[in-house]
Amino acid sequence: MSAALPDEILSEILSPALKVSDERFSDTSNVSPFAKYEFSTSAYLVVCKDWLRVATPLLYNVVILRSRSQANALEKVLQKYKEFGRFIHKLRVEGGYGMAMHTILKSAPNITDIFLTLKIWSDDSTQGLCNGLPLINPHRVIVVDPHERKARKNQNLAALTAVLLRCIREWDNMRVFDFPYSTSYGDPLWAERAMKLVEALGHSKGLHTILLGQFFQIPPFLRSLSKIPTVQTLQFKVHPTYIKTAIDGHPRLKALVRYPPESVEVPEGLVHIPDIAPSLNPSFIPMGSASEDTRERVWSRVFSFAMYVEAHSPGSTFREKHSHKSHLAIVLVSKYFNRLALPYLYECPNLSDEGAKLLAEQLPNRPELGSFIKILSMPYASTDIKLTLISLATNLQRFLPSQYLSLGCFEALGRSAGSSLREVSLSFEDIEIPTSLLASFTELRELTISASAVKVVPDTTSENVLHKLHTLRIDSMFQDISFLDAFSMIRLPALRTLRIDFYRSLALDADNSIIQFLKAHGSSLRHLSFQFSRQMLPYLKLFDICQELVEVKFLENAKLPREILTCMTPHKSLAKIIVDKTVDDPGDFDPAMFPALREIQIQACKWPTTEREISKSDWVPLAEAWLKRGIKLTDSDGEHWIPRVKRARGR
Incomplete structure (x- = not known):
């Protein structure tokens, strides 16, 4: 396919994948923008x-070197x-990065922009840079001296600094210099370095922007920077x-200083509505030639977007829709x-305590409004108000109360919306619930229940409930385990996802x-997701019992047996295991027992971002050992370790 394309067209196609933006190249943040591990773009070649x-x-247009191994590879x-x-x-x-930098700089006569760091360790040789920097003549120079607790000081850094100052005086192509220091640098050594750098810049022949x-x-x-004769801009x-x-009180500075454009913040809720020219035909009716059914379907679709606001429910990953005050203007048009x-x-009414009271007063007179409610986040309110709202919300799909629910409210919920509810989050306080009450919830897919103060009592209809439930979350399970016992007697043929929390205070027969x-x-x-704060059952043959598991998550405060x-x-x-803090060395692991396992995610894992951190990290050798078994070790964001280029020889 590519053979039919001119090189110029093919270059335009490949450029977005291979291009490094100038914003990333010149980024002087403490953490490099290239610290995130990505697959090498050389794969395109x-x-x-x-x-x-x-x-x-x-x-090769933009080269980023982050380790000595990379420098050695480029040198070769x-x-x-x-x-x-x-x-x-x-x-x-x-x-x-040692002597390899001399070969690289000597071989690259067309360098226009160079980025250098003064974060040099005592064992990081700068001899190659010192020999190579005089061989180039860049247009832009970016220097970083990271703000740390104390200014760094060693022979390699001193040698590099001396050569850099000499080159700055001699580089006659240099027009732009990114100055590394600011007033937040407290160590006097930084102030001394800053003044030496200013003195070197003062000898530059063509510098115009700092x-x-x-x-x-x-x-x-x-x-002092403003007094440099050639400088035209301090940006x-x-x-x-x-x-x-x-x-502004310093004439020379005021003349030279330029500021970045200020971003304009639009206050939350302020929406600009553009002026609309008056219609040339005042009697025009939108979609006047369409049928009434078509007009209603189109306008309903428009309103579904116009009246939609996204928000995250606290402590949850799903998105919620809430009505907004600005939506009231739409319903008042006609x-x-x-x-x-x-x-x-x-x-999805966004109810405050007072709003719940007003809605409860309104719904008995206009019960059709209750049928419109699909998502109800019940605020703190009296039992009477909750009963009114629950009884008249006959088409609920999600019910998320923020306080304990009484048995009467739960029964009313089943009568009014049991046939429509798909997701319910429940929390009870010291009540007994017969499992027959769950029979009303014929469409329930997701159930989250706080089991700390509720007794679930099996009865004659226990086996004929919750046939469509696919996600069950059991929170705060302390002394009482009747929930487990009762649900062990219920047939849940659609159950696919289970999250369950255990605590140290569980009864002795909980196991x-x-x-x-x-x-x-x-x-x-x-x-399957477990969260527990005590020793897990060492004799629990989890994978023999749950043979269809694809993913299992252990969030433990105790050691995982x-x-x-x-x-x-x-x-x-089993394809993925998620653990909280650690995982065993793969030496005792038999891949044949888990042939589908491809990922182990460790929540506490944090990948190193520099060559020195990599050499000291315990995660890296563990990740590379698992990778030999065909299993990726990932951090809390799901990012896996990509092995770095290894040095064949020291230089």
Whole structure:
């Protein structure tokens, strides 16, 4: 396919995938924007010969070096293919990286932008940089001296600083310099370095723009920068709110300083409505030639978007819709709009305590409004108000109360909306619930229940309830375990996801109840989440009981017994394990027992972002050991470790 395309077109197609934005290249944040682990873009070069020819200049246009191994690898490439060095225009070096940097800089005569860091460790040789920097003549120089507790000081850094100051005096192509210091640097050594840098910049022959960071007061070196004869612009990257008045009082600074554009913040809830020209035909009726049914369907679709507001429910991952005060204007446009938009206004009322009272007073007189309510987040209100709202909300799909529910309210919920409810979150206080009450909820898919103060009592209809329930979340299970016992007797053929919390105060016979519960429903489970603060049952043969599990999550405050992660016969479904803090070394793990396992996620895992951190990290060798077994170790965001380039020799 690519053979039919000119190189220019193919280059435009590949550029977005291979291009490094200048914003990322010049980013001087403490954490490098390239610290996030991504697959190498060099993979595009091996697609075909045409892609290799066109993509190679794009790949080498901006080079980012974050380890000595990468520098050594680039050195070898440039030694073998000298023409590749001419493609390099921007070079970002986030360390010293030894003598390889001399070869790289010597082979790249067309460098226009260079990024250097003064975060140099004592064992990080800068000899290659010191030898190579005089060989280039960049247009823009970006220097970073990270703000740490104390200014860094060692021989390698001193050597690099001395060469850099000398080069700044001699680089006659340099027009732009990103100044690394600000007033927040407390160590006197930084102030000394800043003044030496200003003195070197004063000898530059063509410097016209200096970029500055965050300032809270005017330091002496800022006035010194303004006195450099060739400088035309002092460009702040962050608006210096605190020193603007002082700058305005300094004529030379005021003439040179430029500020970043200020972002305009629109107050929340303020929506700009553009002016609409008056109609040339005042009697025009939108969609006048369409049928009434078509007009209503179109307007209803419009209102479904116009009256939709997204928000996150606290402590949850799902999205909620809430009616907004601005929506009231839509239903007041006309009787026609009122009739079509009213269902969307009441679909998910955002009720305060007072709002719940007003709605409860309104619904008995207009019961049709209750049928519009689909999502009800019950606020703190009296039992009478809750009963009124629950009894008249006959088409509820989600019910999320914020306080304990009485048995009477629960019974009313089943009578009024049992046939429509799909998601319910329940919390009870010291009551007994016969499982027959659950029979009213014929469409329930998701149930979250706080089991800390509720007794569930099996009765004659226990086996004929909740046939469509696919997600069950059991929270706050303390002493009473009647919930487990009762639900062990219920058939839940659609159950696929279970989240269950255990606590140290569980009764002594809880272990058997847990096992019986899993034996009753484990065969259908696909996703299982445990949270517990005591030693898990070492004799719980979880994977022998739940043989269809695809994902299991252990969030524990106690050690996870090794026996939990074993099984008698190979478990052919498990693809992912999520644990809180740690996982055993793969040396004792038999991949044949979990042939489908591809990922182990550790919530406490945090991948290192620098070469030095990588060398000291305990996560990296563990991740690489698991990767040899074909299993990715991921952090809390689901990012897995990508092995770095390894050095074949030390330099």
